[in-house]
Amino acid sequence: MKKLKKIFLVSSVALMHGNITAQSANFKTKNPYYSKTETAKLKVSNAEWKKILKPELYQVAREAATETAFTGKFYEFDEKGTYYCAVCGNALFLSTSKFATTCGWPSFYEPIRKNSVIYKKDNSLNMERTEVLCGRCDSHLGHIFDDGPAPTGKRFCMNSVCLDFVPIVKNN
Numbered sequence: 337m338k339k340l341k342k343i344f345l346v347s348s349v350a351l352m353h354g355n356i357t358a359q360s361a362n363f364k365t366k367n368p369y370y371s372k373t374e375t376a377k378l379k380v381s382n383a384e385w386k387k388i389l390k391p392e393l394y395q396v397a398r399e400a401a402t403e404t405a406f407t408g409k410f411y412e413f414d415e416k417g418t419y420y421c422a423v424c425g426n427a428l429f430l431s432t433s434k435f436a437t438t439c440g441w442p443s444f445y446e447p448i449r450k451n452s453v454i455y456k457k458d459n460s461l462n463m464e465r466t467e468v469l470c471g472r473c474d475s476h477l478g479h480i481f482d483d484g485p486a487p488t489g490k491r492f493c494m495n496s497v498c499l500d501f502v503p504i505v506k507n508n
């Protein structure tokens with residue numbers, strides 16, 4: 337109950353300040369590694385990331401925590417655009433590969449390009465799973481499962497907090 341209250345408070349605060357995107361944009365000005373064009377692999381220690389990232393992002397991206405199901409900002413979200421790594425700005429997914437799911441987290445059937453994400457065996461919580469990491473900064477993004485739709489049959493089950501979304505700009 338306490339936790340629910342806290343989440344409610346946090347989202348109310350975010351609403352009062354305009355929107356969450358604007359807030360993360362402010363935060364990112366302090367992140368010297370964030371780039372949507374650089375692709376060179378980053379080697380940054382967790383001690384350094386801890387000084388740069390918002391605590392809720394640090395916990396998931398660098399300590400592999402999982403955000404609570406059905407709470408992420410992109411779970412029920414279907415705008416057209418591109419999803420980037422919230423830690424380093426690496427392009428990860430297109431909205432065209434996002435599909436509706438009841439699992440509680442935003443899910444995609446394929447990454448934007450082959451090397452945008454990397455994979456690692458994860459045997460935590462007594463389960464055999466495959467962890468999905470950012471191909472540029474090695475941050476934890478979520479897990480991949482074999483119950484996704486065609487054409488890949490994969491479900492990239494992601495934490496919203498690890499994603500930044502940029503909508504397609506319409507030129508009229």
Ligand SMILES: [Zn+2]
Binds near residue numbers: 421
């Ligand atoms: Zn990254």
